Every structure is written in structure tokens, then in C-alpha cells.
Amino acid sequence: MKKIIQQIVLIFVLSSMMGIGVNFSLIKKYINGEFRQSFLSPEQYPSITFITLGEAEELFTKGEALFIDSRNREAFHAGHIMGAKNIPFEENKEGSALNLSAIPFSKTLVVYCDGDECQSSVELAKFLHEQDFEGIKVFFGGWAEWAKEGLPVSSEDDS
Amino acid sequence: MEAGLNGQKKGCLYLLKMIHNKYILFAFRVVVGGVFIWAGFIKISDPLGFTQSIIYYRVFPPGMSFFLALVLPWIEIICGFFLIFGILRQASSFLLSCLLVLFIVLIAVTILREIDIDCGCFGSLSQKVDYKIILTDSILLFFSLNIFFQKRVTQ
Numbered sequence: 001m002k003k004i005i006q007q008i009v010l011i012f013v014l015s016s017m018m019g020i021g022v023n024f025s026l027i028k029k030y031i032n033g034e035f036r037q038s039f040l041s042p043e044q045y046p047s048i049t050f051i052t053l054g055e056a057e058e059l060f061t062k063g064e065a066l067f068i069d070s071r072n073r074e075a076f077h078a079g080h081i082m083g084a085k086n087i088p089f090e091e092n093k094e095g096s097a098l099n100l101s102a103i104p105f106s107k108t109l110v111v112y113c114d115g116d117e118c119q120s121s122v123e124l125a126k127f128l129h130e131q132d133f134e135g136i137k138v139f140f141g142g143w144a145e146w147a148k149e150g151l152p153v154s155s156e157d158d159s
Numbered sequence: 160m161e162a163g164l165n166g167q168k169k170g171c172l173y174l175l176k177m178i179h180n181k182y183i184l185f186a187f188r189v190v191v192g193g194v195f196i197w198a199g200f201i202k203i204s205d206p207l208g209f210t211q212s213i214i215y216y217r218v219f220p221p222g223m224s225f226f227l228a229l230v231l232p233w234i235e236i237i238c239g240f241f242l243i244f245g246i247l248r249q250a251s252s253f254l255l256s257c258l259l260v261l262f263i264v265l266i267a268v269t270i271l272r273e274i275d276i277d278c279g280c281f282g283s284l285s286q287k288v289d290y291k292i293i294l295t296d297s298i299l300l301f302f303s304l305n306i307f308f309q310k311r312v313t314q
Binding site: 004007008010011012014015016018019020022023026027030039040041042043049050051052140141 | 203205206207208210211212214215217221224225229230231232233234237238241247249250251253254274275276277
């Protein structure tokens with residue numbers, strides 16, 4: 001039994017070293033508080049949920065949701081999820097100059113940004129929650145995952 | 160009555176001997192190891208998404224969830240490889256069994272609390288938390304426990 005415990009400790013140490021080593025830059029960012037605010041408390045933001053690519057695709061196919069692109073205008077014009085509206089939260093983090101009039105209160109909203117480590121989708125989701133929108137879904141995989149899968153995209157200004 | 164009990168005992172021992180055939184146990188190791196390696200690699204590619212998945216279980220605070228999201232996938236991968244290649248077999252199967260028990264309890268509690276979330280088990284390929292995941296995890300736990308007790312039974 002003592003031998004097994006020693007081996008378990010060894011596996012823990014190995015895993016911790018790998019986890020910390022591979023994500024060292026991410027840990028530094030976390031300690032500096034760079035993206036700590038991106039993690040949502042379910043109690044504070046009950047109407048915000050996170051969805052995967054499969055769920056985003058299903059909502060897109062059924063036409064049940066409005067996709068909102070939170071990247072800057074330049075990135076949006078270069079390419080976005082077909083039918084998405086651009087609310088460039090990256091350019092206006094206070095949200096004061098954003099035009100939300102085209103966003104219906106009755107529809108499910110899917111917010112996305114670049115994917116990977118971008119935070120503007122979560123920030124925009126929080127902002128929309130504060131404006132009393134409900135049924136907000138954050139698609140964490142974002143534009144990178146959607147485009148990689150070859151799903152419908154557009155570069156026209158349909159916002 | 161006693162004869163019946165002896166028959167049952169013999170049946171159980173026969174079943175145990177059959178399961179503890181070295182080829183079947185190797186198949187268990189490949190299945191459990193393979194599933195955890197796959198699950199671990201998917202989670203490694205999106206540590207922040209996995210952190211949020213852990214936070215949504217409403218059990219661990221954000222800091223703890225972040226640490227778990229960085230380390231847990233590596234435990235899965237390392238134990239998975241060790242299990243397949245027969246390195247530190249007992250420790251690996253014990254750790255994976257503990258993880259599976261934790262997952263089963265966590266998912267059961269989440270269902271009972273009626274929290275509608277993705278399980279986070281396979282990163283972006285995750286499915287909603289439901290009883291099917293408990294069933295899958297229970298099968299994996301059965302395999303993993305058999306690997307852990309392999310030496311004692313065959314001795």
C-alpha cells in the first residue's frame with residue numbers, strides 16, 4: 001500500500017509539473033488578473049451559458065438564435081458566421097456607444113469572438129445580461145472553431 | 160440451501176477467473192487508458208473552457224477550478240499511458256478509479272440539483288449531464304477496478 005501511495009504522489013507531481021509547465025504563460029496572466037474576470041459565476045449570471053460547436057451549429061441550422069460577433073469591425077468584415085451581427089465590444093469596452101436596437105429580446109443570443117483566449121464574447125455576454133437580455137449563450141470556440149469546420153461564413157456586411 | 164450458496168460462490172469465482180484472463184484485462188487497460196488519453200488531450204487544448212466547465216458544476220471556486228483544469232487532463236493522460244504500457248499499473252488504475260467515482264458523484268449531484276450544463280468530459284465534444292454519463296463512467300470504473308485488483312485475485 002505504501003508503494004502505491006508513493007506512486008500516486010509521483011503521478012501527481014508529474015502531472016502538476018506538466019500542467020504548470022505547459023500553461024506557464026496562462027498562469028502568469030491569471031496571477032496578473034488579466035482574464036480572471038472572464039470566469040462567470042452561475043449565481044451572478046444565471047442567464048449566461050456556454051455552448052460547444054455542436055450546439056452552436058444546431059442553433060444555426062434551426063435558425064433559433066441570433067449570432068453576435070464581438071470582434072472589431074475589421075475582423076468582422078474579413079469574415080464572420082453567416083447572418084451574424086457585429087457588436088464590436090473589443091473597440092468599446094464600456095458599451096456606451098454600442099447600438100443594441102437591432103437585437104431582439106425574444107431571441108436566443110449566441111455571442112462569439114476569435115476563440116482560444118479571447119475574452120470579448122464573455123465581456124459582451126455580461127454587458128447584455130446587465131441590459132436585461134436573456135438566453136445568452138457564449139460560444140467559446142468562436143470564429144476559429146467555426147471556420148475550421150468549414151461551416152457557413154460570410155464577409156458581407158449583413159449586420 | 161447451502162448447496163445453492165456454494166453454487167453461487169462457484170459461479171462468481173468462475174466469472175472472476177474468466178474476467179481476469181490476461182487478454183481481457185489487457186483489453187480493459189486499452190479501453191480505460193484510451194478513453195482517458197483522448198479526454199485529456201481534448202481538455203489540454205482548451206484550459207479556459209475546461210475551467211469554466213468546472214466552475215459551472217458550482218462545487219469548486221474559480222482559482223481551484225483553474226488549477227484543476229490545468230492538472231487534471233495531465234493526470235488522465237499520464238495514467239492512461241501508464242495503464243496501456245503497464246507502468247505503475249496499480250497506482251494508475253487506483254487514481255483513475257478515484258477520478259471516475261468523483262465524476263459519478265459530481266454528475267449525480269448535478270442532476271439532483273437540476274443544473275443544466277455540459278459535462279465537460281470531452282472538451283467541446285461534451286454532452287449534457289445525464290444518466291448515460293453515469294452509466295458510461297460506471298462501466299469504465301468496473302474495468303478500472305478489475306485492473307487494480309488483478310494482482311491480488313490472480314495470486
